[in-house]
Amino acid sequence: MSSHALVLVDGSSYLFRAFHALPPLTTRDGMPTGALHGVLAMIQKLVQEEQPSHVAVVFDAPGKTFRDDIYPEYKAHRPPMPDELRVQIDPLHQAIRALGLPLLIVDGVEADDVIATLTRQARAEDMPVLISTGDKDMAQLSEPGVILIDTMKNTRLDPAGVEEKFGVPPGRIVDYLALVGDTSDNVPGVKGCGPKTAVKWLQEYGSLDGVMAAAEDMKGKAGENLRAALAHLPLSRELVTVRDDVELPVTLEDLAPAEPDLPALIALAERYELQRHLKAWQAKLDGGAGERGATVVDEAPGSNMASPSPQPLWSLLSDPSGIHAGSPEGVRPSSAPQGRGAYSAILDEQALGDWLKRLEAAELVAFDTETTSLDPMQAEIVGLSFAVQAGEAAYIPLAHSYPGVPDQLEREAVLERLRPLLESARHAKVGQNLKYDAHVLANHGIRLAGIAHDTLLESYVLDAGQLRHDLDALARRHLDHETITYEQVAGKGAKQIPFAAVDIETATRYAAEDADIALRLHQALWPRLAAEPGLKSVYEEIEIPLLPVLMRIERNGVCIDAALLHRVSHELATRMYALEQQAHALAGGAFNLASPKQLQEILFDRLALPVVSKTPTGQPSTNEEVLEQLAEQHELPRVILEHRMLAKLKSTYADKLPKAIDPRTGRVHTMYQQAVASTGRLSSTDPNLQNIPVRTPEGQRIRQAFIAPEGQVVLSADYSQIELRIMAHLSGDAGLLRAFAEGRDIHRATAAEVFGLPLDEVSDLQRRAAKAINFGLIYGMSAFGLARQLAIPRAEAQAYVDLYFARYPGVRRYMEEAREKAREKGYAETLFGRRLQLPDIRSRDARRRQQAERVAINAPMQGTAADIIKRAMIDIDAWLSESGFPARMIMQVHDELVFEVGATRAEELAAIVKTRMAAAASLAVPLVVEVGWGANWGEAH
Numbered sequence: 001m002s003s004h005a006l007v008l009v010d011g012s013s014y015l016f017r018a019f020h021a022l023p024p025l026t027t028r029d030g031m032p033t034g035a036l037h038g039v040l041a042m043i044q045k046l047v048q049e050e051q052p053s054h055v056a057v058v059f060d061a062p063g064k065t066f067r068d069d070i071y072p073e074y075k076a077h078r079p080p081m082p083d084e085l086r087v088q089i090d091p092l093h094q095a096i097r098a099l100g101l102p103l104l105i106v107d108g109v110e111a112d113d114v115i116a117t118l119t120r121q122a123r124a125e126d127m128p129v130l131i132s133t134g135d136k137d138m139a140q141l142s143e144p145g146v147i148l149i150d151t152m153k154n155t156r157l158d159p160a161g162v163e164e165k166f167g168v169p170p171g172r173i174v175d176y177l178a179l180v181g182d183t184s185d186n187v188p189g190v191k192g193c194g195p196k197t198a199v200k201w202l203q204e205y206g207s208l209d210g211v212m213a214a215a216e217d218m219k220g221k222a223g224e225n226l227r228a229a230l231a232h233l234p235l236s237r238e239l240v241t242v243r244d245d246v247e248l249p250v251t252l253e254d255l256a257p258a259e260p261d262l263p264a265l266i267a268l269a270e271r272y273e274l275q276r277h278l279k280a281w282q283a284k285l286d287g288g289a290g291e292r293g294a295t296v297v298d299e300a301p302g303s304n305m306a307s308p309s310p311q312p313l314w315s316l317l318s319d320p321s322g323i324h325a326g327s328p329e330g331v332r333p334s335s336a337p338q339g340r341g342a343y344s345a346i347l348d349e350q351a352l353g354d355w356l357k358r359l360e361a362a363e364l365v366a367f368d369t370e371t372t373s374l375d376p377m378q379a380e381i382v383g384l385s386f387a388v389q390a391g392e393a394a395y396i397p398l399a400h401s402y403p404g405v406p407d408q409l410e411r412e413a414v415l416e417r418l419r420p421l422l423e424s425a426r427h428a429k430v431g432q433n434l435k436y437d438a439h440v441l442a443n444h445g446i447r448l449a450g451i452a453h454d455t456l457l458e459s460y461v462l463d464a465g466q467l468r469h470d471l472d473a474l475a476r477r478h479l480d481h482e483t484i485t486y487e488q489v490a491g492k493g494a495k496q497i498p499f500a501a502v503d504i505e506t507a508t509r510y511a512a513e514d515a516d517i518a519l520r521l522h523q524a525l526w527p528r529l530a531a532e533p534g535l536k537s538v539y540e541e542i543e544i545p546l547l548p549v550l551m552r553i554e555r556n557g558v559c560i561d562a563a564l565l566h567r568v569s570h571e572l573a574t575r576m577y578a579l580e581q582q583a584h585a586l587a588g589g590a591f592n593l594a595s596p597k598q599l600q601e602i603l604f605d606r607l608a609l610p611v612v613s614k615t616p617t618g619q620p621s622t623n624e625e626v627l628e629q630l631a632e633q634h635e636l637p638r639v640i641l642e643h644r645m646l647a648k649l650k651s652t653y654a655d656k657l658p659k660a661i662d663p664r665t666g667r668v669h670t671m672y673q674q675a676v677a678s679t680g681r682l683s684s685t686d687p688n689l690q691n692i693p694v695r696t697p698e699g700q701r702i703r704q705a706f707i708a709p710e711g712q713v714v715l716s717a718d719y720s721q722i723e724l725r726i727m728a729h730l731s732g733d734a735g736l737l738r739a740f741a742e743g744r745d746i747h748r749a750t751a752a753e754v755f756g757l758p759l760d761e762v763s764d765l766q767r768r769a770a771k772a773i774n775f776g777l778i779y780g781m782s783a784f785g786l787a788r789q790l791a792i793p794r795a796e797a798q799a800y801v802d803l804y805f806a807r808y809p810g811v812r813r814y815m816e817e818a819r820e821k822a823r824e825k826g827y828a829e830t831l832f833g834r835r836l837q838l839p840d841i842r843s844r845d846a847r848r849r850q851q852a853e854r855v856a857i858n859a860p861m862q863g864t865a866a867d868i869i870k871r872a873m874i875d876i877d878a879w880l881s882e883s884g885f886p887a888r889m890i891m892q893v894h895d896e897l898v899f900e901v902g903a904t905r906a907e908e909l910a911a912i913v914k915t916r917m918a919a920a921a922s923l924a925v926p927l928v929v930e931v932g933w934g935a936n937w938g939e940a941h
Contacts, residue, residue, distance in 0.1 A: 005052050005053060005127060005128040005129065006052060006053075006054040006055070006056075006118065006119075006128070006129045007046065007052040007054070007055045007056075007129075007130045007132065008056055008058060008115045008118055008119065008129065008130070008131045008132065009043060009046065009055070009056070009058065009132045010058060010112070010131070010132060010133035010134070010135060011039070011057045011058055011096075011103075011111065012058075012059050012060040012110075013134045014039045014042055014132075015039055015059070015085070015088075015092070017134050017152055018035045018039045018042065019035040019082075019085045019088075021152065024084065024839045024840055024843075024848075025037055025839060026826075026839045026842075027272060027273045030826075030842040031272065032084040032085070032087060032839075033088065033273065033274065034088075035085055035088045035092070036088045036091055036092050036095070036272060036274065037274060037277075039092055040092070040095055040096075040274070040277055041276070041277075041476075042151050042152075043057065043096065043099070043101070044099070044277075045151070046132055046149075046151055047101070047257075050130060052130070052257075053256065054252060054255040054257075055102065055255060055257050056101075056102045056104050056118060056250075056255050057096050057101050057104070058103075058104045058105075058111040058114045058115055058118075059089075059103070059105045060110050060111045061106055061108070061109070063107065064108075065109055066108060067239055070239070071235060073186050074185065074186060074187070074239060075184075075185050075186055076186055078184070078185075082845055083844040083845065084843060084844065084845060084848075091268060091271075091272055094268060095265065098260060098261040098264040099257075099260050099265065100257045100258035100259055100260045100261070101257055102254065102257070104248070104249075104250065106246060106248065109246050110242075112242045113242050113243040114246055115131060115133075115138070115242075116141055116242040116243060116246075117243070117244045117245060118248070118252070118255075119131065119141050119146060119244065120244040121252055123145055123146065125252065127145075127252070128145050128146075128147075129145065129146045129147070130146075130147045130148075130149055131146065131148050131149070132150075132151055133148065133149075133150070134150050134152060134153075136166075136177070137173075137240060137242060139157070139162045139166060139170060139173045140170055140171075140173040140174050140177075140241070140242060141170070141242065142157060142158065142159045142161075142162045142170040142173075143159060143170060144158075144159065146158075148161075148162070166195070166199070167195065167196075167199035167203075168198075168199055168202050168203075172202050172207065174208075174240055174241050175202055175207055175208035175211075176198050176199070176202060177236075177240040178208055178233055178236040179193050179201065179202075179208065179233070180193060180194065180195060180198050181236065182240065183618040185239070187236050187239050188229070188232050188235075188236055189229070190226050190229040190233070191225040191228065191229065192221065192222065192225050193222075193226070197222065201214075208233065208237060211226070212226075212230055212233060215227045215230055260281075262281055262284055262285040265277070265281045266278060266282055269281060276476075276477060276478075276480045277480075341390075341391040341393060341512070341513070341516045342391065342392050343393050343394070343395065343508050343509055343513065343516070344393075344394045344395070344512070345394070345395050345504050345505070345508040346394050346396045346409070347397070347406060347407065347408060347409065347504075348409070351394075352409060352417070355386065355394050355396075356418075356421070359386060359421055360421065360427070362388035362427075363428065364388070364429070364430055364519075364522075365387075365388055365421075365427060365428070365429050365430070366386065366387040366388070366393075366430045366431060366515045366516070366519035366522070367386045367387075367429060367431055367437070367515055368384070368385045368431055368432070368437065368511065368514040368515045368518065369381055369383075369436075369440045369441070370382045370383045370384070370385070370395075370499050370511050371440050371499070372399075372498065372499070372500065375686075376435075376440060376671065377439060377443070377554075377555070377665075377669050378443075378662075379440045379443060380440070380443060380444070381398060381399065381440060381443075381444060382397070382398060382399045382400065382499050382500045383395055383396055383397040383398050383399070383507065384398070385511040385512045385515040386515055387512070387515040387518070387519045389519075390516065390519055390520045390523060391516065391520075392516070393512035393513070393515045393516040393519075394512060395504075395508040395511040395512045396409065396414060397507060398410075399411055399500055400501070400507065401500050402500075402501045402502075402503065405503075405504065406504060408504075412444075415446060422441060422446050422448055422449070423446060423447055423448070423449050424449060424450055425449040425450045426450065427450045428452035428453075429448070429451055429452060429453075430452060430453040430454070430455065430518060430519060430522045431451075431454060431455070431515075431518050432455045432456050432470075432471045432474075432518045432521070433454065433456045434451050434454045434547065435454075435547050435550060435551050435674075438451070438547075438548065438551050439551060439554070439555070442551075442555065451544065451547060453522050453526065453544070454543075454544065454547060455471070455474060455518050455521040455522055456469050456470075456675050457539060457544065457547070457675060458522065458526065458529055458539065459474055459521075459525060459675070460674065460675035461539045461834070462525060462528055462529060462535065463837065464675075464678050464679075464680065464834070464835065464836055464837070469675045471483060471517060471521075474517075474521050475520075478521060478524045478525065479517065479520055479524065481520075483513060483517060484509060484513055486510070488510075489502050489506050489507065489509075489510045490502055533833070534829070534833025534834075534835070535833060535835060537833050538832055538833050538834045541871075542832065542834075542867060542871060542874070543674060546674065546870050546874055549877040549889075550672045552877065552888075553873075553889050553890065554669055554670065554671055554672060555669065556667075556888050556889065556890045557662065557665055557667030557668055557669040557670075558667055558670075558689070558706055558890050558891060558898075559666070559667055559707050559708065560657050560658065560660075560661055560667070560668050560707070561704075561706075561707045561936075562657075562658035562661065564704065564705045565653070565654050565655075565657055565702075565705045566654075568654045568701050568702065568705065569650055569654035571701075572646050572647075572649060572650040572654055573650065575646055576643055576646050576647060579639055579642055579643040579646070580593060582639050583636060583640060583643065586634075586635055586636040587602045587606065587607075588606065593643055596619075596622050599622045599640070600622060603620075603622065603630065603636070603637070607634060607636065609630050609634060609637075610633075612625075612626045612630065613626055622640075624641065624644070627641050628641065629788070632791070645696075645698070646698065649692075649693075649698050649699070649702060652688070652691075653692060653702045654702065657687060660686075660687050670684045670685065670686065670688070670689045670891070671685050671686050672684055672685075673685055677866075678836050679836065679862040679863040679866055680830070680834050680862075680863045680866035680867060680870070681862065681865075681866040681894070682870075682892055684892075690893050694941065700938045700941075701938075703936065703937040703938035703941070704936045704937070704938035704939070706937035706938075707935065707937075708900055708936065709900070712900050712901060712902050712903060713900075713902075713903050713933045713934060713935060713940075714890075714898060714899070714933060714935070714936055714940045715887075715898070715900075715901050715906055715909060715910060715913070715931065715932070715933040716896055716898050716932055716940035716941060717897045717899070717913045717914060717917055717929050717930070718897075718930050718931075719865070719868070719869065719895040719896070719917065719927065719928070719929055720928040720929065720930050721746060721928075722865045722895050722927065723778050723861045723865050724736075724746055724774055724775075725923060725925045725926075725927065725928075726860075726864045726865060726923065727777070727778060727811065727814070728923075728924065728925050729831075729923040729924045729925060730814050730818075730831075730860060730861070730864075731808075731810040731811045731814035732810050732814075732924065733814075734810065735753055735807060735810075736808060736810070736811070736925075737924055737925060739753075740925035740926065741926070743928075744759070745767075747770045747771040747774060748762050748770070750770035750771075750774055750808075751766040751767045751769065751770035753808070754766075754769075754770060754773075754800065754803045754804050754807055768790070769786075769792075769800055770804075772786055772789050773786065773800060773801065773804050776789070777811065777815070778858055778862075779854070779858055783797045783798040783801050786800065786801065814857075815857050818856050818857045818860065819841075819853045819856050822838050822841045822856035823841050823842060826838060826841060826842075828855065828856045828859040828860055829863075830859070830860050830863035830867050831860070831867070831921070832864065832867045834863050834867060836855065836863065838852045838855060838856055840852035841853065864921075865895060868920045868921045868927070869892065869895060869897070869917075869920070871920040872897065872916060872917045873889070873892060873897065875916050875919075875920065876889065876897070876913060876916050876917070877889060879912070879916065885905075885909065885912075886901070886905060887899050887900060887901035887902075887905065888900050897917070898937065910933065913929070913931065914929045914931050917929045
């Protein structure tokens with residue numbers, strides 16, 4: 001894009017997309033700021049990258065437009081703007097004006113119409129135009145010299161791109177939109193006419209008028225639907241056509257950006273706690289960058305020359321954190337761009353020796369590996385990067401291979417020289433997701449020790465459940481720094497090259513930056529953690545010690561009986577076929593059970609079942625929850641649900657697990673993610689071993705395929721009803737405490753309390769109701785949900801809940817106190833100090849607030865359970881290592897630990913594991929652990 005160009009920003013599109021895409025951030029006093037953060041970041045990034053001579057940020061005006069006058073139903077079913085978004089609009093407008101960017105809001109029309117008018121005016125002056133929007137209606141403005149950019153998807157469309165995306169040229173976009181309609185704006189289209197049909201008709205008949213003229217001769221349901229729409233299609237076309245003749249309060253000359261008002265920006269950033277923006281704006285102000293006529297010094301390494309230059313808008317928005325330093329002698333410097341550190345490639349023995357001395361003497365070493373694969377069990381090292389001082393890092397290329405590649409140090413020799421440092425517990429290391437790097441080093445026979453910090457875990461403990469924790473996101477959030485992405489150095493898609501084929505200079509910029517950023521992130525995050533004793537304890541006593549434990553479990557892997565799984569796959573396929581035939585008979589004809597569209601037609605048109613809920617696109621939903629409700633009225637939804645369950649078991653486990661067997665170890669190696677679940681629970685991936693049903697025959701068949709090697713058994717140790725026990729501890733309710741202390745069946749005991757019966761007179765239905773209440777309260781179930789689960793009237797379910805609280809008043813008190821504490825603090829907390837931030841707990845949106853309140857009740861229980869089993873894993877792993885007991889931990893599944901042990905030592909291990917798991921926490925009720933063992937995982941239960 002030429003710098004003498006007009007950039008038009010669809011501010012309203014930015015606003016809504018940022019609000020729905022980004023975490024619901026708030027200030028300390030509860031003011032929502034997520035959209036404010038996001039829109040400012042997107043606008044500044046866009047202006048910095050495009051450097052336009054003219055720019056305008058355009059928002060919809062409040063109130064009705066001319067479209068409402070011609071069609072009162074236009075956007076009529078849209079819900080009102082959420083209060084959490086509304087309160088961010090005024091400060092956003094203030095910030096945009098303070099940035100010096102022209103802001104346009106024109107009454108009676110939409111932002112689209114203002115953008116169309118400015119585009120027409122600019123093209124009349126032969127000025128290139130870039131329109132930044134996510135609105136598909138804007139595609140009609142595409143023409144030579146007009147580019148559409150979607151910053152959230154990082155795509156650009158010229159006229160050819162529009163045709164490739166939509167199937168019609170820009171001149172036919174209006175016709176296309178009129179045929180398809182728009183449910184979000186309530187623009188009526190042709191029933192059953194989706195994008196493919198619209199494209200087909202326009203290609204065949206040339207235009208909307210041509211399609212309408214052909215309606216009488218069009219056969220079938222499509223022709224019938226088109227004829228039914230003829231009356232409103234001209235109106236639809238008018239509604240989707242943007243106006244380019246709006247009377248505007250400005251001319252193109254008025255759209256040149258002004259100097260930013262840095263004091264005003266800083267005041268806004270301080271008021272709304274925009275820390276990322278505050279840092280950049282304050283740095284510019286401190287450096288005098290905001291003063292008209294100021295000069296900047298572009299200080300390249302080794303240069304002391306300063307040259308005057310003007311201060312365009314985009315220079316005030318760039319990364320202020322550039323650091324330049326001299327390179328150590330004998331090391332090749334990389335031409336890192338301004339704003340990045342001084343990064344060097346180590347290519348000879350002297351340079352390696354110099355860096356080894358620095359690493360040995362450093363208090364903390366940041367490092368990262370570049371590899372051949374994302375699979376940690378298969379990955380081999382291509383190079384390593386190190387940093388001991390912010391802004392300076394080195395990369396050691398070891399296995400790059402491409403024409404003209406410089407000589408590199410020999411990989412195995414370098415790894416041997418690094419081994420003492422990497423295996424030393426007294427040399428502290430920091431990195432991002434060091435469990436992966438530990439695996440990679442283990443593939444080369446190196447046992448990484450001295451993991452002092454991991455920025456992934458620092459971020460997770462500080463901000464669990466709200467934000468992404470990858471290096472790029474953390475650098476952006478905490479350092480206001482845009483990292484070099486892997487795609488930028490290696491390409492993407494089919495054209496992506498292996499990292500070994502990336503030239504060393506480019507690889508150095510990328511790899512050394514990773515080590516540098518990890519060190520800088522630690523320096524930003526650690527003071528925050530250290531200032532919070534509870535969080536610091538969770539990080540230092542649970543998450544960091546757990547990291548090597550998980551790595552060992554992952555490397556241990558599990559044995560799989562592939563032949564059994566092949567038989568199970570065949571059994572499941574046979575049952576699925578029978579269910580298919582049954583479904584076809586119930587539906588009155590054959591259909592694709594995996595097709596939501598066909599299922600919608602059969603359930604809601606043919607069988608006339610009620611529409612329970614709709615998808616975001618307005619279609620009747622056929623998700624699992626909906627089918628569960630419909631199964632009460634018809635047999636077909638139940639058959640569909642069973643078919644789906646079997647299909648998932650077949651594809652996810654019976655078919656996939658044999659393919660996941662590592663050819664080198666003969667075992668399956670899952671990966672445990674520490675920084676995903678907001679409550680602290682671990683997640684199993686690649687493959688996921690935590691979702692195999694335990695109580696269904698099919699799930700048991702899958703579990704039977706998890707086998708022990710010859711002479712050994714699989715031993716399972718499972719906490720019994722741990723979350724209910726934590727509920728008893730947290731609530732202090734006398735009835736619950738007594739039931740657990742006496743070792744009674746908690747659900748039968750609850751039923752006896754609720755219904756006022758002796759234990760031996762409680763019926764199975766009453767026990768089932770009590771169990772549903774016990775677990776339902778943990779997950780925030782309402783009386784409505786209980787009624788549906790037990791298939792009883794809602795009034796009866798409410799009576800059960802009322803009786804429960806009357807018998808267990810401590811539980812009600814705990815729930816009320818949990819909500820109140822969360823409202824006061826803004827977060828929920830486990831017994832061990834883990835926090836889950838709850839920004840919606842003070843929301844004015846009742847639905848979001850109530851959901852946050854349910855989480856406030858549930859998170860302390862789920863999170864404490866997660867902390868307890870993590871503490872048990874750390875303790876048992878240490879005991880196994882110190883004692884030399886011949887057993888190994890091979891899986892963690894929610895509240896269960898799974899081991900392999902010699903058959904003759906199983907009873908001994910069971911007793912020790914049971915004792916250690918029970919001692920992982922001191923509660924007001926005993927922690928009970930159930931242990932079993934057998935030739936396979938199924939038998940161990």
